[in-house]
Amino acid sequence: MIIAIASGKGGTGKTTLAVHLAARLAKFSDTTLVDLDVEAPDSDAYFPEAQRPYTSAAVSIRIAEAVDGEFADTSACASLCRFGAIVSIKGILRINAGLCKGCGRCLRACPKGSIRERPMVIGQIGETRWERLTLVRGSLAIGDIRATAVIDEAKKRAASRPFDFQIRDCPPGATCPTVRAAHGADICLLVAEPTDFSVHDLAGALRMLQGMGIARAIVLNKAGTGQADYQSLAMRYDAPVIAEIPWTESLAKAGAAGRRADGDADLAQAIDSIVSYLGALS
């Protein structure tokens, strides 16, 4: 079973939920936790027990380059590039390696063979294990914009490991990187706070999931810190509220320290509810 964890708003507790759910499931089943928040991957900090260092492999894509560094504009390729990676300056074409997504469209269109491809590293995939838990982490190279390609690669790595449960820690937002991260999941758990900001962004995430046809449920985090109405959204988007995690000082301290709080009674109770909900689905 593949469980995506998303939120819309950042900082609502996606990673907190992902690491505790993964730690719990790994007690009795083969579990993979894959960190797809490739711009801010933080889940590894919560598993100091896991073997260090992570094995690491570069993520590279094939990008276009001019055979001779630059070439004359014959209008065959520049107008085709949807990413603005090929610019014509005074009749001379240049390819911007940072913008090329490696689709190969220009290469196929060039009648003169002026374009070839070379690999470019855009991120890293890390992996380690701890008992029945496999940890996979995608990480985007700083300054790069191709997050979705790193997410794809981390998903492939995670899929190649046998699992009963795969937990995906997704990026915030409700657009391309989040869509890519959630794609293929059996269910997406949305972590929301009872605040106006969070509920507004929850609506966007629910619409995204509805459009993708992915089953969804809401986990309320930091319960008691606001009165915003998330229940109406839960009804409208067919997303049951399956657990509530209260805001407590001890959970806030654990969160700040980047430490798991497996023994916390409030959190354990919420994780129990989620596990039994998932169990009933499968």
Add this chain to the structure above:
Amino acid sequence: MKTIALASGKGGAGKTSVAAALGAAFGLQGINADCDVDAANGAIALGARIMSSEDYWAGEGYAINASACSSCGACALACRFDAIARTASAYAIDEALCERCGACVDLCPSGAVLAHDKLGGALYVSKTRWDSTLVHAELVPGEDTSGKLVRAVRQRAEAIAAAANPPIEAIIIDAPPGIGCPVIASLSGVDLTVVVIEAGSSGVRDAARLFELLSGMKRAAIAVINKAGIDAYWDAQARGLAEAWNAPLIAVLPWDKRFRLSTERGEAWFHSPDVFVAGQARSLYSAVRSAAAL
């Protein structure tokens, strides 16, 4: 006029609240530009009344006309993103995987792949509770090209600033979390970035990546530590991070529910009757002014 951005790496660090406080403090001499188009909360924080809106066109999307498709599979072979797969009757594009490169259009021998303009969202110009201008946007959930929409928001804010009388002193940009495409679009060319470091393990790690990005982009940064006082070790790490990147630390805001309550009441901190919250907003404002040489 100066362009001042709020960024953090980690989500939920307090960017939107600080951006709203600065916008409220600049008053009619400031314009807020909410560039977190994935999760736009500036309108809630500042109480926007929408004055004008326009459609935002995201660029081309692609679809396969099943009745023209000969099921030859050339498109699926051309697609490097595994976004095209065979269905019962024809090939079809999975929008969630499509990168919108259009390679399939070129290679279809039957002309069955059609490009169409995609509505990506909407761009709004609004008045805040204090009658200053907020430029914001909403992406259609699941849509692409947020970097392009970020640029559209910034360009609109700049155009309004250029025509404003009295003159605008600052455009306040609320950047998205992360370090990727929409963040780079939000921070490119800004005069000053205020890095909001959440005082915790994830907050410090994510801010470290942001500082590295800013250094590569050669952008000046100052730091605000938020939600301090929960864990002394991470408070110190947050300070150390700002120091290591030579980012002057202009404020350390404690974790205190008075900030959240003020945000919920729509006061943008600066207009709070709570003297503590309003005082913090005032001192943030004056420190940002002086760092931006205003």
